[in-house]
Amino acid sequence: MKKNIVLTAVMASSLALFGVPAAFAKSPAKADTAAAAYDVDKASFVKVVSSSNAFEIESSKLAEQKAKDADVKEFARQMIADHTKAGEGLKKAAKLEGPQPAMAPKHAAMLETLKGASDKDFQPLYIDMQAAAHAEAVSLFATYAKGGDDKAVKAFAQKTLPTLEMHKMHVQKLVAAH
Template sequence: MEVAPRTYRRAVDKDDAKFAVAAANGGIAEVELGTLAQQKAVNQKVKDFGGMMVSDHSKANEEMKALAKSKGITLPTKIDSDEQKVKDNLSSKSGADFDKAYVDNMIEDHKNDIKEFEDATKNLKDPDLKAFAVKTLPTLKMHLEAIQKIHDTMK
């Protein structure tokens, strides 16, 4: 009787797993805040940027979900309490106040994301997670550039 070979998942380094969880949390937040921007923004460019966040980050979230599953990493399914505070704060604003707060948050958030992903491209041990970081980094930089341009046109 032949026995099928067992496949064992190699344990992922805890820092690599931490990156995956943080990336997933940030991605979920980008989608939720982008949806909020599509609903609440008065500036069409801010609405459009929100749409790009929903589209791009939903795609990245799906990739990360599949990757994490293959590595045995459990990802969050909803935003953490810090991101929830940001969402609640933005939800309480309207009009130009919302637009300004959302744009400022996106600039700050993408600067932080870029730093995290740049660190990940250098420090992650898992080749698949590292490849995800390398692949996603240019999109994050493009997002920062886009939101910076919108910020610069707002008065």
């Protein structure tokens, strides 16, 4: 129960931590479209996804080295492969060139926390962070897939969402097992 409360709080505040809530989602213009998906700003989506993706890769590289259990190490390898592929897909869809911006302060702080974690605390912390990150990512991608403002990036979100949903289910199994 405690983990569910923490995950809900993380998801609810994630965009505010990036400082983009007003720019990210706008309410539908008409009452009859109130049930429709929110309109989502491409620049904000790309910013959040780029940072989140970098966190997934870097934290999983640490987990390959520091995690104790084989299932967690395998999950980390899968995260590196899938999020590297997703990063390339985002660059192509959004027509991004050159190096991507630095990791957002939220993700940088999470990564530093992982780096400083003791051997005993690392694995449970990594699993909890991955659970929160994937709950957040599924919500973000589902929103953009329904109401995104850029056709190519929206198609990328739609294509990537099932993989993120699979990651979310996988990490939930890790939470239950550890």
